[in-house]
């Protein structure tokens with residue numbers, strides 16, 4: 093999502109949406125309070141709330157980009173670039189989960205698209221996630237996709253809907269069975285959008301200093317290296333790392349009461365012996 | 369689309385509930401009040417109603433099955449906006465507040481606070497604008513009543529908003545809908561636009577100021593805001609934060625919103641159903657509203673029935689009917705003849721009721737409170753004997769952990785730990801102390817946070833621990849058994865763990881405790 097394009101970034105919505113924005117700006121007591129609705133405009137305009145969209149919204153509503161980013165990461169319903177084009181949201185709260193309705197819907201989605209909750213198809217067309225109560229608890233399972241709301245969405249109805257979408261996209265279930273899906277990386281983008289910003293517009297140019305960890309002086313005016321996605325997931329088992337290091341650094345082979353809790357391995361000399 | 373996929377969703381046609389209400393009245397009269405006298409001493413708040421039973425037919429949901437019920441044409445044809453027209457600019461606002469106060473209407477959003485009283489707490493003479501914020505977030509699991517009011521009868525809500533704003537002297541109402549209500553948002557937005565075109569919303573509504581009856585000018589803006597999937601935005605101050613364009617962080621109370629709410633101005637927050645009911649109360653009067661319900665919970669309310677019943681759906685009934693009547697008569701009894709195990713009576717936050725308690729419960733605020741639970745938002749979920757209580761509580765705790773906004777440590781960490789420990793039970797890893805641990809965490813979460821989400825998470829946990837402790841204990845026994853098997857297996861094939869235990873035992877640790885052994 094954080095592409096290193098040098099194409100001038102857009103700084104406004106399309107004229108119709110700008111008109112809509114001005115309507116909101118009049119109706120709401122201040123521009124900041126229109127944020128929820130303006131973010132919806134951004135979602136429509138860009139298909140999802142991209143870095144660029146956040147930048148524009150921040151400019152329009154007179155708030156910092158970080159504030160917009162805070163909003164977007166707080167509210168789970170906003171569509172983000174890591175979601176698929178068709179975003180399946182399956183209710184997993186108690187009323188739907190009773191009698192395995194949620195699982196039934198998820199299994200069907202897995203069978204046709206090869207994706208589990210938290211995953212996206214390799215081509216980014218479909219994604220699937222579990223969400224909390226969608227407020228139609230009498231007809232489980234409840235599923236939302238593409239701004240549509242479905243009740244009792246399992247069995248033939250769901251299959252038909254999936255087939256319809258597959259046909260629309262010219263794809264087949266076989267393709268998704270063959271190609272592995274990717275995990276949706278739901279982390280905040282590593283860089284706010286304006287680090288790649290061309291600058292020069294009235295609100296574009298921002299000043300960075302060398303202390304900024306992302307800014308490398310000498311890499312051109314406002315061009316920075318965008319760290320690629322992390323190779324390892326964030327959930328590295330922590331205990332192991334602590335264990336090994338702790339033993340080594342204080343030079344003991346494990347008879348250390350302070351580190352007692354972690355010393356299971358060190359004490360038997362497995363780790364410690366190597367270093368002492 | 370969603371219309372098509374929801375064939376006749378609510379089982380509450382106009383005719384059947386009336387018939388059923390009569391039936392139950394007949395049953396009562398025929399000498400059926402067996403549970404009531406038994407529970408009367410233990411439940412002082414719910415005396416057998418002295419009032420004669422008045423037949424009831426749905427009020428708020430009356431028209432939801434009629435095609436086009438969401439349009440102005442349909443609403444106008446049934447006398448829509450006449451109430452607002454006859455009161456706005458004519459009746460003194462104070463009289464309207466008094467009327468709603470006298471009617472005994474209580475908030476339908478969860479807390480059940482008397483609406484008229486809330487309105488009268490509004491800070492006066494501050495010179496600041498007054499706001500009305502209508503809560504259509506409806507994210508309490510098990511509740512789906514506002515959805516019908518928004519999708520099928522939005523004009524009823526708009527008229528209620530007009531009357532309420534006039535009564536409290538507000539010129540700007542916000543209606544906050546959850547982001548998932550896509551159809552509801554479209555319809556409500558369209559309804560506001562229609563009302564605007566007719567001059568019911570906007571400047572000088574209903575021609576006030578130029579009608580020749582010396583009425584003062586009344587202006588009103590109605591803004592529909594769409595949320596984006598956060599349960600916490602149902603909490604009133606969380607919702608206000610969201611309308612202000614921030615994360616949905618609740619704010620500490622006091623000051624209550626009636627004193628300092630939206631943009632620091634006095635604000636009244638009410639649920640969609642409450643405001644919709646205002647329309648009818650103003651139209652028909654106090655006596656009409658009080659003919660139903662109990663002394664302390666007058667009127668009618670929409671209940672949302674889900675779970676293992678034959679006919680789940682929304683049912684509008686007078687308050688004070690028995691829980692049994694709701695499940696057996698309206699809900700058509702248990703699905704596939706299963707046995708009832710428990711009922712969650714007021715949305716997921718309400719502590720669970722056991723089958724015996726269900727027999728005693730009546731659907732009013734006091735009865736459920738006396739049973740240690742609450743009426744809440746009216747979402748009744750029926751659990752049958754096949755339901756595993758441990759997975760139920762795990763699912764519930766996952767919900768609260770996901771939805772905690774993270775401002776307060778007891779809530780952020782507490783919900784997380786409740787989830788983790790119940791996850792342990794769910795996966796057969798719960799040990800003896802864990803039951804106490806759950807109780808302890810829950811106890812320490814209550815009353816220590818900014819908003820009551822922490823309590824809302826702790827209450828169901830405490831309810832389950834109190835009433836279904838056996839299920840937890842059974843799980844602990846099962847775990848102990850499984851682990852015994854595992855230990856046995858480990859003894860046959862010694863692992864690193866067993867070597868550790870013999871090689872560097874506790875004595876070795878003691879010797880090195882001061883670090884003298886470098």
Ligand SMILES: Cc1cc2nc3c(=O)[nH]c(=O)nc-3n(C[C@H](O)[C@H](O)[C@H](O)COP(=O)(O)O)c2cc1C
Nearest residue numbers: 475476477478503505506507602603604638639642
């Ligand atoms: C965590 C939490 C979630 C809530 N969710 C809702 C909700 O979805 N809808 C609602 O109307 N009230 C909700 N409430 C209750 C509101 O805070 C508030 O009491 C209510 O909207 C007031 O309206 P009323 O007086 O008409 O009931 C929630 C409260 C809490 C603590």
Ligand code: SF4
Nearest residue numbers: 773775776779817819
């Ligand atoms: S109690 Fe929980 S949800 Fe409420 S403000 Fe505190 S952290 Fe947020």
